[in-house]
Amino acid sequence: MRDFSDEELERYSRHIILQDVGIEGQEKIANSKVLVIGAGGLGSPVALYLAAAGVGEIGIVDGDVVDLSNLQRQVIHTTADVSVPKVLSAKAKMEAINPNVKVTVYQKFLDASNILDIVKGYDFVIDGTDNFSSKFLINDACVLANVPYSHGGILRFGGQTMTIKPHESACYACVFDSPPPANAIPTCSSAGILGAVAGMLGTIQAAEALKYIVGVGDPLYNRLLTFDAKSMNFRNVNFKKNPKCRVCGGEGIKEIRDYEAVVCEAKL
């Protein structure tokens, strides 16, 4: 059993008091490694909450630099960070919140050539990306590497998320099969996004990650949570794992390939 210092006991006291977390749960958190892909609208709250929670090691991936138009929702960055690589800006905030956390940065975009190696080293992955090709790539990699992850997506006033335990629960491809054709969806720059919606969804993803690590509650397995902030209606849509799934089914994928990019202009 790990002996928490008094500083740590105090810092994490509100976790430890929770009967379902306790010392044991906090220890699991401290020993866990989580990869956050994307340091944007979703990645910001996720990275902040995971750092605050004391996740032992957090990897954060993003190839971009901070842009003024990001600041409306990507709350980990500040005005002073404009033009700074997002991962560095994020790392600084996470370490400021909690110096006990080890932050590893990947200042790059993921593709078929590098994603598997990075994902392999983590216990849990957060998809905080802004485009379908990345989302399918992440799904493929997590299934192949057998790493559980949280999918998330947002648009205008709405969001959706599900948690995937490869080979046990439905994967992203079980539900959506493959990316829509490039012109079938509104481009994100024309669609826009309410900043707070990113926060809502990101914090749900952070909570899912922590639930998974501690082993408490029911993760969003086999169900897609969707919400509409205008009406504030939340809905669970149940799915089953597809035995013939292109990715995780019996014949599932054996190797990684890139999907055709449908990159959103207004990065989430």
Add this chain to the structure above:
Amino acid sequence: MSRYEIPQMVYDDLETFKKNHADFLAGTLDELTFKTMRVPFGVYEQREANTFMVRIKLAGGIVTPKQLLTLADLAQKYAHEAIHITTRGGAQLHYVKIEDIIDIITTLHSIDLSGRGGGGNTVRNVMADPLAGTAQDEVFDVSPYALAITSKMLEQKDSFALPRKFKITFSGSEADRGYATIHDVGFIAKIQDGVKGFKLFTAGGMGAKSRLGTLLRDFVPDTEVFLYSQAIKQVFDKYGNRKNKHAARLRFLFEDLGLEEFNKLLEVELEAVKAKGDWEMPITEIERAQGDTTHEPFTVPENIKKWWNRYVYAQKQEGLYGCKVPVHLGDIHFENARALANALLPYGEDVIRFTGDQNLYIRNLTAPQMASLHDILQKFSVEVSKPTLFGDMVACTGAATCQLGIARPRGAVDAIQKRLNKLIDERDYDALQGFKIHLSGCPNSCGKHLIGDLGFFGKVQRNEGYSYPAYNVVAGSRTSGDGSVYAQKAGDVAAFHVPAFVEEVLDTWLKHVKAYKSFADWIDDCGLAIVTEISKKYVDIPSFKEDKNPYFDYDAVELFSLKGRGTGECSAGMYDLIEADKKALKEALEKEEKDYELIRLLSARMLLVTRGEDARDKVGVLKAFKQHFIDTTLLNAYFGTMLEGDADEKSIELAEEVIKLYESMDHTLKFAKEKELAAAANAVHEEKAVHFKDLSGVACPMNFVKTKMELSKIGSGEVLEILLDDGAPIDNVPKSVAGEGHKVEATTKEGNGWRVRIVKK
């Protein structure tokens, strides 16, 4: 006789102390160990490193002219030229060098004065009504009792290793000028059926959780003064809380036990003291000069009349007079001390008393003799020629020299005086005869703020992130044998504004002074709200940018901060000794090349103090260790085999075992094993291993968090015992623990808090 007797034991202790002192100077004795030896001799380090002060016991504040002469010499030679009068009527020499300590103590012994028990967890200076033997209203002279009990207490070994300090005092009348109602043990003179005796109060005291004394006995015959004092001390010694020095004073124990339980324990100790014998205390009355009744009636010369009316009083002995001499902040320049002592030499021994308000009284003079002192006294202090208000201000040493200090009350007194002095011709401050302004640098109350008319104690305030010195204001205390009342909280003021605040409070009070019997009456009637209202004007200060002055305390060259504030060494004691050995032991264990002999010695010595042993040489230490720790089965007999012959690597096991034992010690110095043994002796005994965590002083919810931490370390079915504070902790933690499915087996009151026994689910 106007002196107490220093018993042989103190001289013997001094011989040991001399050796330790030499070792310390030679660098072969570490600082911490030396500290635990010097403090009980009244030698403290001041805030400024490497400057020391020596506290000297003056029973009842009594100083003979001869003693004063020698004190003046010591002050001149060693102590920045001043004798300091303490807030309990003792004396202090400040700024002395550590090299000179032995010379000073030896000289003090030659004039029958001792610093033994001046500081540390000891029986402190015994106080008495400063007017004892002269007051019109007194029942009888209590001074001889203060002297006699000082001698008696100095003879007792247990007077020097108590859980905390222990203060005794005597008052001659219900006016309680000796403050019997706020001491650990306080006596107020009383005659019942023609027998001399005392009302006995106990468990009073100021500081954290101030408490007024409880009337323990309505009458104790004077022959039993020592009997009771010693028995109360033994109760304190046995049951007091040694582990937490902030809850160690007798008043905390008393609160825990309650009057009834305390009395039960006291009865046992009374019997024990009686059985031991030699508890009757010989009393030698103080010889007194006869009043000059034959003299022509004395007319006070016009030019000294103002002074005479303010400061001179007629004693109960017809034709004799006493006189109060205000001493600025309790500091007497050695030349003034010498002049006064020489002038008083012809008039016998009982002519001077130092007082707890840091002034002194002259006594037993005829009117012409007194009048002849006027000129000498004028030089004594500026206050002599002012209304009593000025001289009656009391201030502790504060942050200027005290390591615990927050504010600097001595500087504040100067500033108040300066401000009031400008008004002295416009205001009738003589109408406020006897008004007391008391200041302490922190809540510890060495300046006795709780018994002032207007009291202040230091605190920190912040303005836009900058700290500045400030005071809590209290007002309206009363002292009397019928029940004293501490001054009540009236507000906060910035240190910078204290003089203006005092001026306004006094101006307001002056408007009402005729309508009330006392300031306390006014405070109780409507004054408190008025003082509070005034204080509000004086708490805020300009921003740091506008004016930096309020951010400096009086007499301070540096910006106010708590830097340099340390833990006071006024209770350096047993724990420091143990910690010193433990630290040395850990160092020895970490060394590459192990000195097994040293490891064995330190291991064996570390806990000996808890058994009242102070052997320090190897043979004595090993023998005592065997007796107290092996023969008692506290440690396995296996460890006994390590004590013979040369030490070897097995000493490391011994060290680990001793450290473990220490960790299991509770605040009454009992080891977990000891309690188990006691329980085993009582037959029914549970087998389960008991883990222990002291969470007293840990607030919610961290106490619960730490409990969970401890539970996570032990196996299912094992037992964890924790100590929790009273109040929210005991209300919440057991519930939460039970809520998580563990079994809370027992909750028992222990010390100030609770012991909770938990079985892990």
